[in-house]
Amino acid sequence: MKNILLGKTNIKVSRVGMGVLPIGPNQRALEIDEGAAVIRYALEQGINFLDTAQYYKTYPYIRTALKNTGLEPVICSKSLYGDYSSMDNAIEEARRNLDRDVIDIFLLHEVRTGQFEERQGAWECLNDAKAKGKIRAMGVSTHNIDVTEKMAGVCECDVVFPLINYAGLGIRNRFAPGTPEDMINAIGKCHKAGKGIFSMKAFGGGNLTGTYQKALDYVFSKPEIDSVMIGFGSLKDIDDCMSYVNGDMPKDYNPDISLKRMRIEQSDCEGCGSCIKACQSEAVFYNERGLAEIREDRCLTCGYCAAACPVRAVIMY
Ligand code: SF4
Numbered sequence: 001m002k003n004i005l006l007g008k009t010n011i012k013v014s015r016v017g018m019g020v021l022p023i024g025p026n027q028r029a030l031e032i033d034e035g036a037a038v039i040r041y042a043l044e045q046g047i048n049f050l051d052t053a054q055y056y057k058t059y060p061y062i063r064t065a066l067k068n069t070g071l072e073p074v075i076c077s078k079s080l081y082g083d084y085s086s087m088d089n090a091i092e093e094a095r096r097n098l099d100r101d102v103i104d105i106f107l108l109h110e111v112r113t114g115q116f117e118e119r120q121g122a123w124e125c126l127n128d129a130k131a132k133g134k135i136r137a138m139g140v141s142t143h144n145i146d147v148t149e150k151m152a153g154v155c156e157c158d159v160v161f162p163l164i165n166y167a168g169l170g171i172r173n174r175f176a177p178g179t180p181e182d183m184i185n186a187i188g189k190c191h192k193a194g195k196g197i198f199s200m201k202a203f204g205g206g207n208l209t210g211t212y213q214k215a216l217d218y219v220f221s222k223p224e225i226d227s228v229m230i231g232f233g234s235l236k237d238i239d240d241c242m243s244y245v246n247g248d249m250p251k252d253y254n255p256d257i258s259l260k261r262m263r264i265e266q267s268d269c270e271g272c273g274s275c276i277k278a279c280q281s282e283a284v285f286y287n288e289r290g291l292a293e294i295r296e297d298r299c300l301t302c303g304y305c306a307a308a309c310p311v312r313a314v315i316m317y
Pocket residue numbers: 262278279280281282283284294298299300301302303304305306
């Protein structure tokens with residue numbers, strides 16, 4: 001697969017990256033060896049770019065997948081924390097648990113409107129970690145157009161990991177829904193400013209998988225996007241993507257999407273509301289019993305609600 005330079009970072013990544021979230025405990029909860037086999041299979045297909053995060057709890061899968069292989073894919077991780085010392089701990093945790101001295105890319109995870117300013121402690125920590133050689137590049141992941149646009153003017157920002165799909169699912173503009181056109185404009189400004197761009201949620205968290213080729217045609221047609229990060233939970237997910245990338249996918253093929261759903265187990269839910277706060281898509285609501293429920297038509301299956309639930313009542317099935 002063709003590799004491409006990520007902006008001005010000197011880091012070369014494959015056009016397709018593997019999002020590791022789906023194999024981990026917040027989604028499919030595969031056994032470590034089983035998940036590691038999915039990662040190894042992706043690497044064998046020429047994918048050299050892995051996306052993880054502190055809260056995904058997927059470092060053991062990556063470490064196991066790479067053990068004794070001599071392979072050194074580009075690894076991106078990120079943390080939701082905003083202060084200096086918590087970010088420092090997050091970087092050390094990644095270095096330790098991934099068994100790597102240097103993490104290629106480290107990000108402020110899911111920056112919402114106004115949060116870049118609030119998380120300056122963590123940003124300063126990323127800057128220091130880069131100066132010390134603990135990370136090679138720094139940036140943000142975001143669902144927000146306004147945040148993406150802002151990054152074009154932030155000189156320390158090397159890479160941006162924005163949410164984009166043809167239907168605009170999950171795109172935010174400040175505190176309201178945003179359009180794909182406005183997000184592409186914001187991404188274009190970052191690209192022009194020399195930032196490396198890798199995109200997330202081409203399938204809107206599974207909701208666009210029914211229009212698989214249309215969803216991938218959209219992101220791969222954008223010259224502003226260097227690499228497309230796709231969440232893989234199985235070997236079949238990877239086979240589908242490779243078939244698309246290699247141009248041998250039948251034009252009428254679309255994968256079976258009937259299996260992927262989020263659900264809140266009512267017998268476990270305690271009605272604390274953490275999942276409602278964690279969901280940026282406003283897909284969770286209180287039902288008449290005061291328990292949380294998910295509106296499937298708004299859910300991106302991102303798993304944020306599952307991570308926020310203290311009793312693990314949110315499940316993907
Ligand atoms: S309900 Fe949960 S999985 Fe669905 S979009 Fe909201 S946070 Fe993500």
